[in-house]
Amino acid sequence: MKLDKVPEVVIQRLPRYYRYLGELLEEKTNRISSMELSRRMGLTSSQIRQDFCSFGEFGLQGYGYNVKYLREEIGKILDLDRMKRMIVVGAGNLGQALANYQFDKVGFELIGIFDINPRLNGFAIRNIKVMMMDALESFVQENQVDIAVLTIPEEAALDVGMYLEKTGIQAIWNFTPVDLNTMLHICVKNVHLDENLMTLAYEYKNLLKKQA
Amino acid sequence: MKLDKVPEVVIQRLPRYYRYLGELLEEKTNRISSMELSRRMGLTSSQIRQDFCSFGEFGLQGYGYNVKYLREEIGKILDLDRMKRMIVVGAGNLGQALANYQFDKVGFELIGIFDINPRLNGFAIRNIKVMMMDALESFVQENQVDIAVLTIPEEAALDVGMYLEKTGIQAIWNFTPVDLNTMLHICVKNVHLDENLMTLAYEYKNLLKKQA
Numbered sequence: 001m002k003l004d005k006v007p008e009v010v011i012q013r014l015p016r017y018y019r020y021l022g023e024l025l026e027e028k029t030n031r032i033s034s035m036e037l038s039r040r041m042g043l044t045s046s047q048i049r050q051d052f053c054s055f056g057e058f059g060l061q062g063y064g065y066n067v068k069y070l071r072e073e074i075g076k077i078l079d080l081d082r083m084k085r086m087i088v089v090g091a092g093n094l095g096q097a098l099a100n101y102q103f104d105k106v107g108f109e110l111i112g113i114f115d116i117n118p119r120l121n122g123f124a125i126r127n128i129k130v131m132m133m134d135a136l137e138s139f140v141q142e143n144q145v146d147i148a149v150l151t152i153p154e155e156a157a158l159d160v161g162m163y164l165e166k167t168g169i170q171a172i173w174n175f176t177p178v179d180l181n182t183m184l185h186i187c188v189k190n191v192h193l194d195e196n197l198m199t200l201a202y203e204y205k206n207l208l209k210k211q212a
Numbered sequence: 213m214k215l216d217k218v219p220e221v222v223i224q225r226l227p228r229y230y231r232y233l234g235e236l237l238e239e240k241t242n243r244i245s246s247m248e249l250s251r252r253m254g255l256t257s258s259q260i261r262q263d264f265c266s267f268g269e270f271g272l273q274g275y276g277y278n279v280k281y282l283r284e285e286i287g288k289i290l291d292l293d294r295m296k297r298m299i300v301v302g303a304g305n306l307g308q309a310l311a312n313y314q315f316d317k318v319g320f321e322l323i324g325i326f327d328i329n330p331r332l333n334g335f336a337i338r339n340i341k342v343m344m345m346d347a348l349e350s351f352v353q354e355n356q357v358d359i360a361v362l363t364i365p366e367e368a369a370l371d372v373g374m375y376l377e378k379t380g381i382q383a384i385w386n387f388t389p390v391d392l393n394t395m396l397h398i399c400v401k402n403v404h405l406d407e408n409l410m411t412l413a414y415e416y417k418n419l420l421k422k423q424a
Binding site for chain 1: 221223224226227228230231254289290291292296304305306308309310312313315317318319320358359382383385393394398399401403404405406407408409410411412413414415416417419420
């Protein structure tokens with residue numbers, strides 16, 4: 001395994017492979033060629049071969065890939081086997097929506113939800129009650145929280161981010177528009193929804209151009 | 213401009229450049245070197261030069277980039293100048309959260325919100341009232357909708373996606389886990405939040421490994 005050299009763009013594609021291979025397993029497909037996989041996923045087969053090559057060897061030319069083995073190996077690379085403990089910080093619409101996702105399936109267990117709004121105190125989402133922020137620090141110490149999902153207003157992002165870092169949380173899934181990764185020393189993954197929408201604008205423009 | 217050849221990974225980075233260049237303009241910075249931009253953005257300066265190279269020439273060696281011009285050109289490539297008209301389909305937590313985002317700033321105007329739940333009928337988000345789904349078709353015909361944001365349960369995704377395509381909508385920003393892009397003939401951008409979280413798991417694992 002040459003794990004240290006896996007390029008970021010390949011890592012970004014791994015979850016998609018993982019999902020497709022899971023669907024194949026459910027259909028009882030045990031082997032698949034890069035060509036067939038490429039047809040399903042809308043990638044080129046040479047792209048797929050290159051991707052898999054960059055983190056090891058999972059197939060033999062002409063024999064295709066062992067679906068189960070390949071999926072397990074990708075799961076290991078992404079560390080999906082080990083359950084991570086997650087809290088949601090900010091129980092507004094977005095926080096509630098994310099708390100309702102079943103991220104358990106991909107290795108993330110929701111164990112707490114926090115907010116500053118007393119009206120939300122005790123409100124339950126999937127049997128997990130919203131707690132107030134002043135209970136967060138002791139909760140983190142008692143429960144070994146891995147990841148905080150940050151769904152709070154932009155103005156509070158840096159303060160709360162720094163506070164979370166201080167409690168010992170090591171990773172933040174950041175939905176605020178503030179680039180906390182450049183400000184904190186822990187692992188931060190920014191989700192910039194507006195940037196995603198902007199790339200849709202590009203594809204949409206190209207579609208209209210083709211039709212013109 | 214060699215627009216047809218811009219690789220997808222570069223397109224994905226363009227919104228981020230656009231955002232950073234906007235911040236520079238606000239700070240009255242008119243010129244910036246690829247090295248200074250790289251320091252701010254956490255990319256290498258050769259990466260930045262390569263990216264800009266792939267869609268044209270915006271800077272002269274040693275003189276840096278003209279911030280305003282570069283930002284405008286990126287905005288043109290992403291088609292951010294032209295206001296697109298957007299509706300949200302599915303006014304649950306996620307739909308409401310997205311309806312509250314100010315995507316106007318990047319060229320997307322929210323003009324309608326739809327749901328099937330009669331209890332939401334008339335409920336207003338940013339002065340836009342939730343309408344019932346049976347009003348959608350005539351609304352689209354009267355209002356030239358460009359993009360539908362799809363925030364409905366997985367089970368309904370394909371049916372509603374096909375329905376939206378039939379109304380003449382040409383682009384879907386798809387938050388359901390169903391890969392509508394392989395099923396519809398319009399422009400579909402899937403947002404797989406679980407995949408994003410899985411890449412965080414990878415980065416988190418590497419952080420823990422470094423600490424060990």
